[in-house]
Amino acid sequence: MTQDQVKVELKESDVQKIKTICAEFDNNGGELINVLHKTQNTFGYLPAEVQEVVAQGLNVSVAKVYGVVTFYSYFTMIPKGEHPISLCTGTACYVRGADKVLDELKKVLEIEVGETTADGKFSINCLRCVGACGLAPVVMVGDKTYGRVAPEMIKGILEEYQ
């Protein structure tokens, strides 16, 4: 799934939810990033349609909202998988072989970084340092952390979620 393929039709209740979030921050354009954090927490991601409502609510241009969403890696325009996989690519994990683990993940799931599998089950993201360098390389599935991961372990880890 890529950014362009995501098309959403927002229900009236969703529009209201976004407007409420904007109102909580006094419809203040300076609070854009806080509003986006809260909106993403609510919807899981920030598709173009959602961004339009946010722009209206805060009285800023859609271009500004889009500019901010695409600037920060934490914001995503694609829904994450049911079990989002995050791979740490911090330096400690890199020197202990995170790239090989990533290659294996991509191979097994047949998706690239930032994409979600067609069945919506898994998505891959790269993080910069989880702070668990003693366990490098580190992979997170949802909230669960797997340490000292070797490429051979990937299939076993994924099977836990099948």
Added chain:
Amino acid sequence: MAYKMHLLVCGGTGCQASESAALVENLKKELEEQQLDSFAQVVMTGCFGFCEKGPIVKIIPDNTFYTQVSPENAGVIVSEHVAKGRRVDYLLYKNPEDNTPIAESKNMNFYKKQIRIALRNCGIINPENIEEYIARDGYLALGKVFQELGAENTIQVLKDAGLRGRGGAGFPTAIKWELTRKNEADQKYVVCNADEGDPGAFMDRSILEGDPHAVIEAMAINGYCVGATKGLIYIRAEYPLAIQRLKIALNQARNYGLLGNDILGSGFDFDIELRYGAGAFVCGEETALIHSMEGFRGEPTLKPPYPAQSGYLNKPTNVNNVETLANVPVIINKGPEWFNQIGTEKSKGTKVFALAGKVNNVGLIEVPMGITLREVIFEIGGGIKNNKKFKAVQTGGPSGGCLTEKDLDISIDYENLIAAGSMMGSGGMIVMDEDDCMVDVAKYFLDFTVEESCGKCAPCRIGNKRLYELLDKITKGKGTKQDLEILQNLGGVIKDTSLCGLGQSSPNPVLSTMRNFEDEYHAHVHDHKCPSGVCKSLMTYEIIPDNCVGCTACVRVCPVGAITGNKKEVHLISAELCIKCGACMERCKFDAITVN
């Protein structure tokens, strides 16, 4: 109720990933079942630093330090140690030299040379309980500032102590505070920069997770000294545990009257809000950070005007890093003379490093300035993993450089690291061994920079991309002699012409590896070889006929059918078809496959 015994369990991110939360639950349950819960209590603390051996359990008062404790070990700790006072030997740390157990952390090489100032409470107090912080002289410094010192003397104390910013550049903290103080305005702000973006550095997060009140107290002092009534903590949204502990700490401080109006009867009003970063490395730069807090893309702007003149919402703003702030209360309590006798002539105090990579003891360490890299890597770090050969140590993250064997005896301070071609940075220290390819390492950091460049100025946006492409070309064996020259020149231009610190330092990993590992670059370019065997495109897998018994294991495992050969005959790998995945080599039991 006073407990006779305390079981301190590390609740840092690393140990939580190894199930320390379940361990805490099990310990509590065991205490209850064995009716010892009025005798001993379990406390979840911040990071002990010894992440390699986590989860850690430390028992007070006898200071026993258990390592790699799993939730299943809860029973034996309670029935043996708590109930009968007998140490559980097999859970103790083993001295790597002679395998004898060491019971107390102060006798371990990992801790012997450390001095913990910024991390003074991490691993000792429960970060979610303000009273434990107060019992360790918490908020004493704030009272002292109000009643004895006053704003100007406090700044003088920091100046005498010689405290410098721990976020990277090492700018004298007192001067920054003084500048903000001098600028008149109806509203000023103090900001704590907790946007720790260096891959491989996690000291700020550990301080916030283990001792959030230290930062809050320092910010209140900071606000009082510069005349700001509002504080903001800009923290990465990726640090949920640190955010949660900060929120708890902020509420407690408000309830105790240590934040809010008329703090401790001083007439000073001060409160702190959290602002969330959203994953942009450049936001560690203070002007970019301020733009991000204002709701814009985190793009830096030219200085001057400095934030001290015109920062957040165009008001004077004082930005300090987490670790810098954590030092402030101690300096005020113990005095500048105490602080400035630690360290070197120009760099005072201690520095926290995240020691990681190919060392035996990965972890968070705090050492006095002036210690040598050799002491850090070989004594505290316990040397290189698997007895491999030390090759390089990378300090300063993506802005720093790689230092080698010849630099191991320089004493660590801001100036010496820069003179050696690297920098202090926020404190990432990644050790590499003979298996790491330095061209690939440079490429790794450039990949990071390209991704994180904000795109505002051309040298950084376009230049770093070109650097990356050249490095990529070299790791694929297609580099030329001219490419090496271009790398050198372009690196210089990017350093000289970029707008902010990110671009001005981004070529450092390339330039420092080119200087220290020239041979490796030449091997890639001229001989089309990767001496460390990392760069896939330059590898060829071959079968050693003398070792091959013809078992066909490799033939079956090869995903692209590049290996041919019948049973009991010597096999052959087709160099054209081979995708260099290494599966055959892993499978072969006879060491009959080699990489060149």
